[in-house]
Amino acid sequence: MIYGLLVGVILRYGIPATSYHNKTPPSCSLKEGPASTLLLNVSGKFFEYTLKGEINSREIHNVEQNDMLRKVTFDPEVFFNILLPPIIFHAGYSLKKRHFFRNLGSIITYAFLGTAISCFVIGNLMYGVVKLMQVVGQLTDKFYYTDCLFFGAVISATDPVTVLAIFNELHADGDLYALLFGESVMNDAVAIVLSSSIVAYQPSGTNTHMFDASAFFKSVGVFLGIFSGSFVMGAATGVVTALISFFDFTKLHCFPLLETALFFLMSWSTFLLAEACGFTGVVAVLFCGITQAHYTYNNLSEESTKRTKQLFEVLHFLAENFIFSYMGLALFTFQNHIFSPIFIIGAFIAIFIGRAFNIYPLSFLLNLGRRHKIKGNFQHMMMFAGLRGAMAFALAIRDTATYARQMMFTTTLLIVFFTVWVFGGGTTAMLSWLHIRVGVDPDQDLQPCGDSFQAEGQSKTKQESAWLFRLWYTFDHNYLKPILTHSGPPLTSTLPSYCGPLASCLTSPQAYEVSLFFFPFTLKPQPGASGRLSVNTEGFSLRRIVVSSKYSQCLPVNTQSTKAFSKGESRRS
Numbered sequence: 001m002i003y004g005l006l007v008g009v010i011l012r013y014g015i016p017a018t019s020y021h022n023k024t025p026p027s028c029s030l031k032e033g034p035a036s037t038l039l040l041n042v043s044g045k046f047f048e049y050t051l052k053g054e055i056n057s058r059e060i061h062n063v064e065q066n067d068m069l070r071k072v073t074f075d076p077e078v079f080f081n082i083l084l085p086p087i088i089f090h091a092g093y094s095l096k097k098r099h100f101f102r103n104l105g106s107i108i109t110y111a112f113l114g115t116a117i118s119c120f121v122i123g124n125l126m127y128g129v130v131k132l133m134q135v136v137g138q139l140t141d142k143f144y145y146t147d148c149l150f151f152g153a154v155i156s157a158t159d160p161v162t163v164l165a166i167f168n169e170l171h172a173d174g175d176l177y178a179l180l181f182g183e184s185v186m187n188d189a190v191a192i193v194l195s196s197s198i199v200a201y202q203p204s205g206t207n208t209h210m211f212d213a214s215a216f217f218k219s220v221g222v223f224l225g226i227f228s229g230s231f232v233m234g235a236a237t238g239v240v241t242a243l244i245s246f247f248d249f250t251k252l253h254c255f256p257l258l259e260t261a262l263f264f265l266m267s268w269s270t271f272l273l274a275e276a277c278g279f280t281g282v283v284a285v286l287f288c289g290i291t292q293a294h295y296t297y298n299n300l301s302e303e304s305t306k307r308t309k310q311l312f313e314v315l316h317f318l319a320e321n322f323i324f325s326y327m328g329l330a331l332f333t334f335q336n337h338i339f340s341p342i343f344i345i346g347a348f349i350a351i352f353i354g355r356a357f358n359i360y361p362l363s364f365l366l367n368l369g370r371r372h373k374i375k376g377n378f379q380h381m382m383m384f385a386g387l388r389g390a391m392a393f394a395l396a397i398r399d400t401a402t403y404a405r406q407m408m409f410t411t412t413l414l415i416v417f418f419t420v421w422v423f424g425g426g427t428t429a430m431l432s433w434l435h436i437r438v439g440v441d442p443d444q445d446l447q448p449c450g451d452s453f454q455a456e457g458q459s460k461t462k463q464e465s466a467w468l469f470r471l472w473y474t475f476d477h478n479y480l481k482p483i484l485t486h487s488g489p490p491l492t493s494t495l496p497s498y499c500g501p502l503a504s505c506l507t508s509p510q511a512y513e514v515s516l517f518f519f520p521f522t523l524k525p526q527p528g529a530s531g532r533l534s535v536n537t538e539g540f541s542l543r544r545i546v547v548s549s550k551y552s553q554c555l556p557v558n559t560q561s562t563k564a565f566s567k568g569e570s571r572r573s
Contacts, residue, residue, distance in 0.1 A: 004328025090316035092289025099178035111186030123152030129346030141403035157191035159389025162424030230283035238291025
């Protein structure tokens with residue numbers, strides 16, 4: 001971000017402008033707003049022109065003369081079509097499943113209900129700020145209630161990337177990390193669809209910016225339709241990729257480079273298919289990443305698993321750093337900034353109030369039904385960590401054609417700068433002040449035993465997880481995983497006996513190799529090896545096994561099963 005600011009200062013003030021014309025542009029009058037596309041008939045030939053945005057009349061010649069500023073100004077669709085997909089996909093693909101699903105109900109509540117509450121709280125507060133600006137004469141153009149709601153949806157998209165990076169480095173509490181990470185991932189998807197639904201709000205009649213019940217319910221339908229359609233599209237693409245990598249006749253595992261390329265292209269095609277079908281590609285990519293991590297990852301060869309993980313880590317890192325650099329650049333190269341002190345101060349107050357209405361009341365309600373309560377210091381940290389980042393910036397810059405949208409973009413940019421620098425920089429001090437534990441061993445919170453490896457671990461995961469996940473877990477573990485991956489119990493052991501031929505046909509041979517049996521054993525301390533145990537089995541022709549005490553819950557029957565397991569479930573936490 002600082003790099004972008006420096007480059008922006010140089011480009012804005014250090015490079016002289018070059019003149020291309022001195023003609024006055026032609027004038028015309030429009031009864032409504034500017035058209036997004038203009039068709040001109042010149043001597044029988046039609047030319048299409050696309051709206052780039054409004055230009056200040058006082059600076060029209062300066063803007064058109066400065067060729068350098070035009071070159072460094074990107075089309076806003078670049079962010080949505082190229083830069084955001086790898087960021088969102090990596091968020092879903094790198095999900096730590098156990099902590100995420102253990103807090104699934106809370107994450108969904110914060111992401112859906114909390115984002116909606118934040119959007120309407122901020123929108124209504126900003127509408128009051130706009131009325132105040134109108135009274136004091138600081139509002140020079142139209143600013144409708146729907147514009148305020150749109151700003152509420154845009155600025156409700158949290159992106160605590162700095163906080164999460166510090167959490168990861170300090171090994172902060174796993175549940176707190178899962179709540180923040182899960183909320184930010186789902187919250188981005190909700191904010192995108194919610195902003196699209198507000199744009200789609202079109203009341204009938206002459207006044208198109210007043211409340212209309214039919215238009216409201218239509219927008220709700222648009223929200224549900226787009227979100228569910230994007231979810232199905234992303235999950236379906238992930239399942240198709242899992243099936244392609246599942247069948248042995250494709251021989252993809254023999255060609256790791258081709259396997260990695262196919263994985264990447266199938267994941268990227270999710271975005272294109274969703275956009276072509278009228279859904280939201282970013283949301284589809286998120287659920288595609290979650291599905292790929294859950295199913296396809298277990299089918300990849302060992303080399304491809306490393307390549308795909310590193311590939312998306314690099315793409316995510318580059319895309320996110322580019323966006324933050326461009327934020328600093330846009331502060332000086334964007335030509336239509338509208339700095340309104342009243343609106344900016346009101347926006348800062350509104351986002352804190354909206355975040356408080358999101359976190360504290362919902363945490364109180366969630367704690368009524370949670371076994372593991374969301375403690376007060378966790379709630380304060382979630383309140384503090386509500387940074388704004390790449391998603392809010394990308395949503396704000398997507399449309400800057402009107403006075404209201406330009407003021408929103410300028411304010412969003414300043415909010416992102418402030419929250420990233422101040423709150424991101426104060427994360428370590430806040431963790432210490434709130435007495436949140438750090439230095440947590442991930443092996444203690446995330447047992448290395450896979451789902452299909454040990455029954456006791458499965459039971460513990462199910463007991464700790466949200467009830468919604470417990471309902472899904474049994475169906476997924478018994479039926480979907482054996483069909484889509486080489487792990488999980490064989491279908492012959494989960495389907496009824498009369499489905500035996502079908503179960504044998506659909507079950508991978510590798511599933512029988514990783515179907516482990518458990519046996520009685522005694523644990524004895526091994527002399528001279530601190531923290532290590534000697535496992536003696538009775539009644540089995542097995543070799544003596546020495547394991548670390550934290551792995552005593554998941555002991556395989558033989559070395560062949562151990563090898564098969566090491567290629568499967570153990571790769572994912």
